[in-house]
Amino acid sequence: MPIESAIKKISLIIGNRLKTSQAIRKEHSKSEAHYPEYLPDAVAFVNSTNEISKILKICNDELCPIVAWGTGTGLEGHALAVSGGITLNMMNMDKILKVNSEDMDVVVQPGVKREQLNDYLRQSGLFFSVDPGANASLGGMAATRASGTTSVRYGTMKENVMALEFVTADGRIIRSGSRARKSSSGYDLTKLLVGSEGTLGIITELTLKLHGRPEAMSSAVCAFPTIDAAVQTVIATIQTGVPIARMEFIDTKTADILNYYSKSSLDSLPHLFMEFHGSETSVVEQAEQVKQIASDFQASGFEWSHKEEQRNKIWKMRHNVLYAYKSYYSNCTLIATDVCVPISKLAQIVNETQRDIEKSGISGPIIGHVGDGNFHSTLMIRDKNSKDVEVANELAHRMNERALKMGGTVSGEHGVGIGKIKYMEKEHGEAWNLMSSIKKNLDPNCILNPGKLIKQH
Amino acid sequence: MPIESAIKKISLIIGNRLKTSQAIRKEHSKSEAHYPEYLPDAVAFVNSTNEISKILKICNDELCPIVAWGTGTGLEGHALAVSGGITLNMMNMDKILKVNSEDMDVVVQPGVKREQLNDYLRQSGLFFSVDPGANASLGGMAATRASGTTSVRYGTMKENVMALEFVTADGRIIRSGSRARKSSSGYDLTKLLVGSEGTLGIITELTLKLHGRPEAMSSAVCAFPTIDAAVQTVIATIQTGVPIARMEFIDTKTADILNYYSKSSLDSLPHLFMEFHGSETSVVEQAEQVKQIASDFQASGFEWSHKEEQRNKIWKMRHNVLYAYKSYYSNCTLIATDVCVPISKLAQIVNETQRDIEKSGISGPIIGHVGDGNFHSTLMIRDKNSKDVEVANELAHRMNERALKMGGTVSGEHGVGIGKIKYMEKEHGEAWNLMSSIKKNLDPNCILNPGKLIKQH
Numbered sequence: 001m002p003i004e005s006a007i008k009k010i011s012l013i014i015g016n017r018l019k020t021s022q023a024i025r026k027e028h029s030k031s032e033a034h035y036p037e038y039l040p041d042a043v044a045f046v047n048s049t050n051e052i053s054k055i056l057k058i059c060n061d062e063l064c065p066i067v068a069w070g071t072g073t074g075l076e077g078h079a080l081a082v083s084g085g086i087t088l089n090m091m092n093m094d095k096i097l098k099v100n101s102e103d104m105d106v107v108v109q110p111g112v113k114r115e116q117l118n119d120y121l122r123q124s125g126l127f128f129s130v131d132p133g134a135n136a137s138l139g140g141m142a143a144t145r146a147s148g149t150t151s152v153r154y155g156t157m158k159e160n161v162m163a164l165e166f167v168t169a170d171g172r173i174i175r176s177g178s179r180a181r182k183s184s185s186g187y188d189l190t191k192l193l194v195g196s197e198g199t200l201g202i203i204t205e206l207t208l209k210l211h212g213r214p215e216a217m218s219s220a221v222c223a224f225p226t227i228d229a230a231v232q233t234v235i236a237t238i239q240t241g242v243p244i245a246r247m248e249f250i251d252t253k254t255a256d257i258l259n260y261y262s263k264s265s266l267d268s269l270p271h272l273f274m275e276f277h278g279s280e281t282s283v284v285e286q287a288e289q290v291k292q293i294a295s296d297f298q299a300s301g302f303e304w305s306h307k308e309e310q311r312n313k314i315w316k317m318r319h320n321v322l323y324a325y326k327s328y329y330s331n332c333t334l335i336a337t338d339v340c341v342p343i344s345k346l347a348q349i350v351n352e353t354q355r356d357i358e359k360s361g362i363s364g365p366i367i368g369h370v371g372d373g374n375f376h377s378t379l380m381i382r383d384k385n386s387k388d389v390e391v392a393n394e395l396a397h398r399m400n401e402r403a404l405k406m407g408g409t410v411s412g413e414h415g416v417g418i419g420k421i422k423y424m425e426k427e428h429g430e431a432w433n434l435m436s437s438i439k440k441n442l443d444p445n446c447i448l449n450p451g452k453l454i455k456q457h
Numbered sequence: 458m459p460i461e462s463a464i465k466k467i468s469l470i471i472g473n474r475l476k477t478s479q480a481i482r483k484e485h486s487k488s489e490a491h492y493p494e495y496l497p498d499a500v501a502f503v504n505s506t507n508e509i510s511k512i513l514k515i516c517n518d519e520l521c522p523i524v525a526w527g528t529g530t531g532l533e534g535h536a537l538a539v540s541g542g543i544t545l546n547m548m549n550m551d552k553i554l555k556v557n558s559e560d561m562d563v564v565v566q567p568g569v570k571r572e573q574l575n576d577y578l579r580q581s582g583l584f585f586s587v588d589p590g591a592n593a594s595l596g597g598m599a600a601t602r603a604s605g606t607t608s609v610r611y612g613t614m615k616e617n618v619m620a621l622e623f624v625t626a627d628g629r630i631i632r633s634g635s636r637a638r639k640s641s642s643g644y645d646l647t648k649l650l651v652g653s654e655g656t657l658g659i660i661t662e663l664t665l666k667l668h669g670r671p672e673a674m675s676s677a678v679c680a681f682p683t684i685d686a687a688v689q690t691v692i693a694t695i696q697t698g699v700p701i702a703r704m705e706f707i708d709t710k711t712a713d714i715l716n717y718y719s720k721s722s723l724d725s726l727p728h729l730f731m732e733f734h735g736s737e738t739s740v741v742e743q744a745e746q747v748k749q750i751a752s753d754f755q756a757s758g759f760e761w762s763h764k765e766e767q768r769n770k771i772w773k774m775r776h777n778v779l780y781a782y783k784s785y786y787s788n789c790t791l792i793a794t795d796v797c798v799p800i801s802k803l804a805q806i807v808n809e810t811q812r813d814i815e816k817s818g819i820s821g822p823i824i825g826h827v828g829d830g831n832f833h834s835t836l837m838i839r840d841k842n843s844k845d846v847e848v849a850n851e852l853a854h855r856m857n858e859r860a861l862k863m864g865g866t867v868s869g870e871h872g873v874g875i876g877k878i879k880y881m882e883k884e885h886g887e888a889w890n891l892m893s894s895i896k897k898n899l900d901p902n903c904i905l906n907p908g909k910l911i912k913q914h
Contacts, residue, residue, distance in 0.1 A: 102692055102801035125696070145641040156639050158648075159616065174888045180797040181829045182613050183866035184602040184652055185873055186885055186910060187892045191615075191648035195641055212698040235559055239582070241669040241735075243700060278698075279746070282739050289736070340637040344559035372638045409640035416642055428643055431631045434899070435644045441898035442891070453643060 003085055006064035007042045010086065013054050017045040028087045032134070033075045034335050034381070035418060040067070040081035045089045049165060049173055049204040052088065056202065057171035059086060059447045067449045068198045070111065070137030075336050076417030078144055078197050082451040088202065090139055096120050097205070104210045105162060105179055110139020110203050117208075126210040129154035132413065133322060139203045144415040145195030149318070152238075152371030153245040153277065154211055156413070157194055164190050165205035169443035179207055192438075197415055198449040200442050214277035217245070218287050219311040220304035222294050223269040227251070227354070229297040230270045231347040234370045236293045238343070242286050246275035247371035248318055251354065254365040261324035262317045267301060272370070273318050274304075275311065321367055325378055329363065332380040337396045339403035340374040340412030349406055350375055353399050360391050374412035416453045424453070460542055463521035464499045467543065470511050474502040485544045489591070490532045491792050491838070492875060497524070497538035502546045506622060506630055506661040509545065513659065514628035516543060516904045524906045525655045527568065527594030532793050533874030535601055535654050539908040545659065547596055553577050554662070561667045562619060562636055567596020567660050574665075583667040586611035589870065590779060596660045601872040602652030606775070609695075609828030610702040610734065611668055613870070614651055621647050622662035626900035636664055649895075654872060655906040657899050671734035674702070675744050676768040677761035679751050680726040684708070684811070686754040687727045688804035691827045693750045695800070699743050703732035704828035705775055708811065711822040718781035719774045724758060729827070730775050731761075732768065778824055782835055786820065789837040794853045796860035797831040797869030806863055810834055810856050817848050831869035873910045881910070 011018045019025075020042045029037040046052050059066045065085030072079060081087050094111035101124060108117060115135045117128050130141060131148035140146075142164070147156035154160070163177030176189035193201055224230040227249075234247055250258070250273070255266040272294070276286040287304040294302055305311065325334060341349050350366060357364035357377060368375025377399065379392040400410045400423050410423040424432045436455035440446075450456070468475045476482075477499045486494040503509050516523045522542030529536060538544050551568035558581060565574065572592045574585050587598060588605035597603075599621070604613035611617070620634030633646035650658055681687040684706075691704055707715070707730070712723040729751070733743040744761040751759055762768065782791060798806050807823060814821035814834060825832025834856065836849040857867045857880050867880040881889045893912035897903075907913070 100799065100801065102696075103799040104696065105799075145645075147639055147641075151639060156641075158639075158645065168891070172887055172891075174891055175886060176888050178864055178866050178884075179799040180831075180860075180865040180869070181800065182604055182608060182615075182797055182831060182869055184604075184613075184870050185866045185868040185877065186881060186889065187653055187657075187895065188602075188615065188648050188651070189888055189891060191645050194645070196644055200644075212696050214698055239559075239561065239669050241671055243735075278700075278739075279742055281742055282735075285736055285738055340639055342557065342560040342562075342636040343638065344557065374637075374639060403637075407635055408637040409635050409642045411642040412637070412639055413641050420642065424643060427635075429632065430629055431633050431646055432643065434625070434629075434631055434646060437898060438644065438895060441894060 002062040003041050003064050006058050006062040006086065009058045010044055010055050014044055014046065014051055019043045019045065028069055028089065029080070031072045031074050031077055031079060033077055034333055035077040035080060038080040038082050039084070040087035041084045043087045043089050045092055047092050049167065052167050052202055052204055053171040053173055055086070055088070056167050056169060060170050060445055063445050064447060065450050066447055068139065068143070068202050070140030071113065071134060073134035073136050074140065074144060074417060075414040076419035078415055078417035078452060080418065082418060090137065099124060100179065101126065103179060104212065105207055106210055107205065107207050108138055109205060110137060112138050114138060114141065121210065125213050127213055128208060129211050130157055130160055138206055138208065142194050142203055142206055143196065143198050147413040149246045149248055149369060151369060152247055153243060158191060160209045161190060161194050161206055162209055163207035164193055164203055166193055166201035166203045168201050169445065169448050174201065177207065197417065197453050199439055199453050200448065216278060216280045216283045216306060217311060218276045218283040218304055218306035219314050220274045220287050220290065220302065221271060221314055222299040222302035223267045223271050225269065225298050227270050227350050228347040230272050231370060233272065233294045233297045233299065235343055237290050238371060240289065240293065242289050243278065244274060244286065244371060245277040246273070248273040249368040249370040249375065250321070251366040254321060254367055257324050257328045257365060258317055258321070261327050262320060264317055273314055325365065329380045331383050333383070335379040335381060335392050335396065336414065337377050337379065337399055338412050338414035339399055339408055339410055340372060341403050341406045341408030343373040345406040345408065346370060346373050346375070349402050352402060353377060356398055357395055360395055362388050362391055364395065372412065373408070418452060421453060459519040460498050460521050463515050463519040463543065466515045467501055467512050471501055471503065471508055476500045476502065485526055485529070485546065486537070488529050488531050488534055488536060490534055491790055492534040492537060495537040495539050496541070497544035498541045500544045500546055502549055504549050506624065509624050509659055509661055510628040510630055512543070512545070513624050513626060517627050517902055520902050521904060522907050523904055525596065525600070525659050527597030528570065528591060530591035530593050531597065531601060531874060532871040533876035535872055535874035535909060537875065539875060547594065556581060557636065558583065560636060561669065562664055563667055564662065564664050565595055566662060567594060569595050571595060571598065578667065582670050584670055585665060586668050587614055587617055595663055595665065599651050599660055599663055600653065600655050604870040606703045606705055606826060608826060609704055610700060615648060617666045618647060618651050618663055619666055620664035621650055621660055623650055623658035623660045625658045626902065626905050631658065634664065654874065654910050656896055656910050657905065673735060673737045673740045673763060674768060675733045675740040675761055675763035676771050677731045677744050677747065677759065678728060678771055679756040679759035680724045680728050682726065682755050684727050684807050685804045687729050688827060690729065690751045690754045690756065692800055694747050695828060697746065697750065699746050700735065701731060701743065701828060702734040703730070705730040706825040706827040706832065708823040711778060711824055714781050714785045714822060715774055715778070718784050719777060721774055730771055782822065786837045788840050790840070792836040792838060792849050792853065793871065794834050794836065794856055795869050795871035796856055796865055796867055797829060798860050798863045798865030800830040802863040802865065803827060803830050803832070806859050807832060809859060813855055814852055817852055819845050819848050821852065829869065830865070875909060878910060
């Protein structure tokens, strides 16, 4: 058996850091999302690029599937061993290798988590901006092209990964990109790897852009009579050139649930949560500008503050949305959806989706990184109600179809994994064949995370 | 002969828009740079994606080399038909197809020039930011991953191309990306094509990001006692988080030449030219902040203004640098170099390069997009002095080597073409093999711009 043979050979390299116990395999069989369990045959706790290179050579020779594992917090089942084989646990590779303060970049191993990096940087005046919901590993965030609440200002992983070291299916160690801020020298392999979900190579080192902590920050909250009014405010704010740092939408249902969970007193209406970064003068000015724009769209209760306490309160509330949902719908399993459209279509798709959910009989509050045109509905599957899963899948399906029809994408930030692969052909057409061709070229034996993202060959 | 056979078949498709006259071939044999002439066998003036698709199928069947041609302003010989064959003149495809104001994007054909686009957008409150020296075609700018003076704030072509239509070597028409501001759905083929210099496909349509015209702009100029002081000011400005829109360095020699050419009265010292975008208050504040920083580094004569007249004067002077050089060194041919390093290394590399040039006996004033760590020296080859070419090549070579040694890249924005291909292996190592493998996969007959960027196969 190829997998058994691979396991035997790998254990000669990393000894008892190759685990085959049921308990460890089970820990690596399920992510936070609502997908079935897939047990890998073994889990390799790797310590170095060289080890990974050797392991990949073995897997390539033995035709043994292999997938990297970070924090297991992916929402589309990216890291599940759907064909069995080896799961590479990357979390021992958790060193912050070099902070280059003058150049505002940092070199890290893939197992460093985003909060760990920002804790480390706290005294430096610099920060790393990308903040998905989970405290994910930076390797996983790069592999899935993650983003979060600050992308409207600072970009996604695509804009923040400057260089990579990765290992190809045949064990070659590749360095792509550099610490130079720009380059027109050769194909951008770094951007090809970011978002490739472990299907083209295993990321073993990342050079990331850092940003200067702003001199001042202010935050604001306001309510709107309709979703349209909120989205029009977003469009006008961005067109006016306000360099807004965060612009988060929550629907009426989410406002109600936050009031229940966080003891807040939000009106039972759609809201925007905002943050402004800049100089002391500039953050005041930005808040005033947006206040004016919002009032043109009948906003109510516009409150802004540059008090850290108030700001923390708002963002704690926003970051707690998932916990609030879990508490409020305590008898439910959650399915998180994720699409992104051109911002001019955002009000339409949120409205249509909301109406669709209302008709369905299940709950699905909506939140969004609206500055990017990205939003999520969280669909609530009641325990022991098998029909809910079907209904939720249908709702999610129609939401994806809607996004594609409006010129958008089926995944703004959660990735493809096994959840969205069925939409790849429809979204990309012939381009998906091209992706598959590149995959086949770089991984002819299809050992790297098989079953994800690309057409099977 | 494969090329003759291809010409015959192509003429059946586009009739007399396929030109084989010596005059037309000669027009497409030489770019603005100092490379030998390479005559294509024929020039195809194409009108549509479908025509390009048919022509590529023919070339692929007949093994006939093919290269796209925009304005012919590339500086590394990208568009030269070094193996003969067909040159595709793209300049008939010059339509601005759709401005999406709310989404701040635009869909264009590849033959649209950057100034044409901005003229068209003048009344819209939006602008396209990337501004290389030449009034280049947008297709060419994407293919070469161009940038310019505003990249420090608005990014290069990499950050500003959202989606592409392109045709592969076998004539398939591919659409990559979408108008959604972000996506984690699949490999980023758009970013793979941007900077691929026509070696992976011919770009036939582009969706570009636009930016809102700032409410206010201000500009500033100041002199520094040393290059170090100027660069330290740049680093501190960026670290402070001033969202500077332009930050251009000129050396003492260039200041002298500008005084001669533009009748300006710059001190005979290194200078920074800067521009600030934002609200009325913010541009004043930014200028004052940078003034303070500059004064910490012994800047003299800091002058800023938010008068349009003053701003235009500064940027006209900056944009005229090449003409000023040509006028001042009227008996010389110019060779433009281009490297980019992490910004912390910029002062060192500029100093070392300047000393190297001084010792060489030829002139080579230095300017740079210093906010990005990118700079150029323009080496002056005296007519009828064959030794100068050799000396200049040696100087450029040492500059490239220096950039690589400092963790930078041999091309910040001019691309690879035929000029920098010799450095690909040294800069990228095994990654260059990977690029070549992708090329071979997508263009097995190597018909697309052979001889450029990748390893020959």
